[in-house]
Amino acid sequence: MPSNNRNNNRTLVPEARQALDNMKFEIASQVGVNLKQGYNGDLTAKEAGYIGGYMVKRMIEQAQRQMAGK
Numbered sequence: 001m002p003s004n005n006r007n008n009n010r011t012l013v014p015e016a017r018q019a020l021d022n023m024k025f026e027i028a029s030q031v032g033v034n035l036k037q038g039y040n041g042d043l044t045a046k047e048a049g050y051i052g053g054y055m056v057k058r059m060i061e062q063a064q065r066q067m068a069g070k
Contacts, residue, residue, distance in 0.1 A: 020055070027054045 011017045028035035031054065033047045040048075 023055055023058065024051060027051050027058070030054075 011020065025035055028051050031047075031050045033043065033051060035043075035051070
């Protein structure tokens with residue numbers, strides 16, 4: 001379902017923003033990407049994709065654990 005809002009980079013649960021940022025920096029460190037606070041326009045698409053992909057993978061794993069009651 002397409003959204004008329006052009007800013008799709010918003011946190012649906014604002015209270016989770018800090019946890020998501022922490023996860024992003026932790027994953028960047030694990031995959032060897034030098035991520036800094038603020039603008040990171042010097043990242044390659046591949047580097048940004050690694051970080052985003054691993055974030056999604058981890059969030060899915062967490063949701064599955066919650067659904068399984070673990």
